[in-house]
Every structure is written in C-alpha cells, then in structure tokens.
Amino acid sequence: MLAYQHAYHAGNFADVHKHLTLFSVIQYLLRKNSPITYVDTHAGRGRYPLGTVETRKLMEYRTGVVPLWQARHELATANTLLEAWLDRLQEAQDAQSARLTHYPGSPWWLAHELRPQDRLSLFELHPGEHRHLEAQALPTNARRVHGDGLAGLARMLPVATPRLCVLIDPSYERKDEYQEVVTALCRLAGKARHGVVLVWYPLLPAGRHRELLASLRDSGLRKLWQSELQLAEPSDTHGMYGSGMLVLNPPWGLGETLAAAMAEVTPRLGPAARHRSGWWVEE
Ligand code: SAM
Numbered sequence: 587m588l589a590y591q592h593a594y595h596a597g598n599f600a601d602v603h604k605h606l607t608l609f610s611v612i613q614y615l616l617r618k619n620s621p622i623t624y625v626d627t628h629a630g631r632g633r634y635p636l637g638t639v640e641t642r643k644l645m646e647y648r649t650g651v652v653p654l655w656q657a658r659h660e661l662a663t664a665n666t667l668l669e670a671w672l673d674r675l676q677e678a679q680d681a682q683s684a685r686l687t688h689y690p691g692s693p694w695w696l697a698h699e700l701r702p703q704d705r706l707s708l709f710e711l712h713p714g715e716h717r718h719l720e721a722q723a724l725p726t727n728a729r730r731v732h733g734d735g736l737a738g739l740a741r742m743l744p745v746a747t748p749r750l751c752v753l754i755d756p757s758y759e760r761k762d763e764y765q766e767v768v769t770a771l772c773r774l775a776g777k778a779r780h781g782v783v784l785v786w787y788p789l790l791p792a793g794r795h796r797e798l799l800a801s802l803r804d805s806g807l808r809k810l811w812q813s814e815l816q817l818a819e820p821s822d823t824h825g826m827y828g829s830g831m832l833v834l835n836p837p838w839g840l841g842e843t844l845a846a847a848m849a850e851v852t853p854r855l856g857p858a859a860r861h862r863s864g865w866w867v868e869e
Contacts, residue, residue: 588712590757596634597647597689599855600829602654603815604786605695606851607831608753609671610844611782612699614837621703621747624696627735627770628755629708631718632693633678636686647689651675653854655686667847674698692753697724707742709735736770743777750781758788764798771834772805782835789828791820802832803867811836812866813844817856832866 595601615622636647654661654668655675662669677698678690690698693708700706706728710716716732724730731738739752754770756763767785774781787795802810816828833840841863848861 588759590759591640591712591715592630592691592757593634593638593640594644595646596641596691597636597652598650599646599815599817599859600650600786600788600826601689601691602650602851602855603813603829603848604755604784604831605690605692606667606671606847607813607833607844608692608695608784609674609699610667610840610847611751611784611833611837612696613667613670614840614843615749615751615782616699616701618749619703620749621701621705622749622751623742623745623747624700624704624706625735625739625742625750625752626692626696626706626708626755627739627752628757629693629710629715629719629730629735630691630755631715632691632697632708632722632724634689634691636689641689647686649855651689652686654851657854661850664850665847667843668850671847692755693719693722693724693728696753697728700725700727702727705729705747707731707738709733709738711735736766739770740773743774745778750778752781752783753786754783755786758794761794764794765801767798768801768805771802771807775807775834780835782833782837785832785834787830787832788826789814789816789820789830790826791824793820795830799866807834808867809835809869810865810867811841811863813848813861813863815848815852815855815859815861817859819858 818827
C-alpha cells in the first residue's frame with residue numbers, strides 16, 4: 587500500500603517542525619570539516635510547487651509555513667536559526683520571488699547544505715514520487731534510489747565517512763512502520779554508534795506514537811532527545827494534532843537552539859499551539 591503522497595501536506599506545521607530541526611542539526615554538523623554521509627530513508631518529491639492540484643486541495647501550508655513567511659522579517663531579527671532557515675526558504679523560491687511559490691522537502695534541505703566531501707542517499711519507494719525526485723536538480727554527490735529506505739539504510743552500514751546523519755520520515759500508513767523504525771534505530775546504533783538520527787512521528791488520536799516511544803525507551807538506546815509540537819488536544823480532532831521529532835545523538839546545544847526558535851514559531855501556528863522538548867532517554 588503506497589497511497590500517501592506528501593504533496594497534499596507540503597509546508598504544513600509538521601514540515602516546519604521537522605525541517606527546522608533537520609536544518610539545525612545540519613548547521614551543527616557543518617562546524618567540522620570531516621565528511622558526512624546523509625541518508626534520507628523516505629525522501630518524497632524533493633520540492634513542492636504550492637500551486638499544484640494536490641497541494642491546493644488541503645492547503646495545509648496556509649497554517650504551516652505561510653504565517654512564518656509572512657512574519658519572516660520579524661522572525662529573522664528575533665532568532666539567528668530562523669534567520670538562516672528563512673534565507674534558505676527564500677532560495678527555494680522561483681527566481682528569488684518575493685512570493686512563496688514552493689515548499690522544499692527534506693532532499694532539498696539536505697542537498698542544499700552538501701559540501702564536496704559529503705554524500706547523500708535519497709530513498710523513495712513510490713514510483714510516481716520517485717519520478718518527481720529524479721526530475722530535481724541535485725548535486726552529483728546526491729544519489730537517488732528507487733527502493734525501500736530502511737532496507738537501503740541497513741545495507742549502507744557501516745558507512746565509509748567518519749560521520750553519519752539519517753532522517754527517517756515514514757508515512758506510517760502501516761501500523762508495523764512504528765516498530766520498523768525502532769528496529770532500524772537499534773540496528774544503526776549497533777553499527778554506527780555516533781550516528782545522528784532524526785525520526786519524525788505524527789501525534790494522532792490513535793496514539794500509536796506512544797508505543798514507538800515506549801519501545802525506544804525499553805530498547806537500551808541512549809541519548810535520545812525529543813521535541814513535540816502540539817496544535818490541539820487529541821479529543822478535539824480526528825486528524826493529526828501534533829508533530830514529534832526524536833534525535834539520537836543530538837549535537838551538543840541543539841536543544842537550547844531549537845527551543846529558542848520554536849518559542850518564536852509556535853505562537854504563529856495557532857492559539858493553542860505549544861512546544862516542549864527534552865531528553866526522552868538520557869545518556
Ligand atoms: N521526507 C519528506 C520530506 O520531509 O519532504 C517527506 C516524506 S513522506 C512523509 C514519506 C514518503 O515515503 C512518501 O513519499 C512515500 O512514498 C515514501 N515511502 C513509503 N514507504 C517507503 C519505503 N518503505 N521506503 C522508502 N520510501 C517510502
């Protein structure tokens with residue numbers, strides 16, 4: 587079953603949360619010169635025009651990236667991470683347009699920070715989504731693979747570069763995907779002890795993310811940091827009411843940097859929006 591298409595959700599509050607976290611992690615990693623292997627296990631299309639039929643159907647970007655774009659001058663003055671993130675967002679627009687025409691997906695955020703010594707592997711299983719990804723202009727050290735992301739990641743371990751950074755961002759269409767994420771994280775930690783791994787998960791009324799979190803706590807993994815953005819109470823909605831990010835082996839200082847940026851972002855995402863972060867499993 588591969589029904590999910592991220593184009594229907596591009597630029598929503600969860601994308602903002604996920605890509606701001608990803609961008610911040612990358613900025614920390616770029617402080618050292620040693621090469622990094624980046625892996626995006628569930629890549630999607632790479633860059634989303636906001637004018638397509640799919641994206642205009644739900645227009646989730648209107649309550650995600652748009653309020654941040656509208657307040658970009660104020661946000662950039664208030665916070666240096668947001669200033670840099672919003673600069674990149676500007677670079678993702680057509681011909682430096684002052685209008686928001688596109689929302690960049692994770693392959694774009696990763697490829698944009700790629701240095702000659704780094705490598706990027708982008709996995710996408712959906713044939714149509716992979717065709718869109720193939721159409722993106724990416725640097726030569728970014729490879730695109732049409733196939734299963736977690737299996738592909740397992741085959742790559744251990745990587746040849748001294749550092750590894752992985753984004754795991756499944757669509758969670760299958761219940762099993764929560765447990766597959768746990769297995770993938772444990773396998774990775776066994777083969778690349780210092781690898782930095784980001785996992786996105788949805789907060790849905792069914793509450794399956796709690797099983798994911800409990801399994802990870804019981805797994806023996808250490809240094810797992812959590813950030814949750816909640817827009818509503820679970821009882822008030824049938825849909826996704828929040829977005830969660832886990833970072834295994836977070837760079838030192840990430841928590842404070844993101845908390846400061848999210849303090850500016852969160853009030854713009856809705857009247858009941860709130861953000862909290864901290865260790866899920868300490869060292
Ligand atoms: N990471 C993207 C971003 O931030 O822009 C969004 C990814 S979207 C949430 C999940 C993607 O994973 C979809 O494009 C879906 O087709 C793809 N997918 C689903 N199962 C997969 C699998 N087993 N391996 C790789 N990709 C898969």
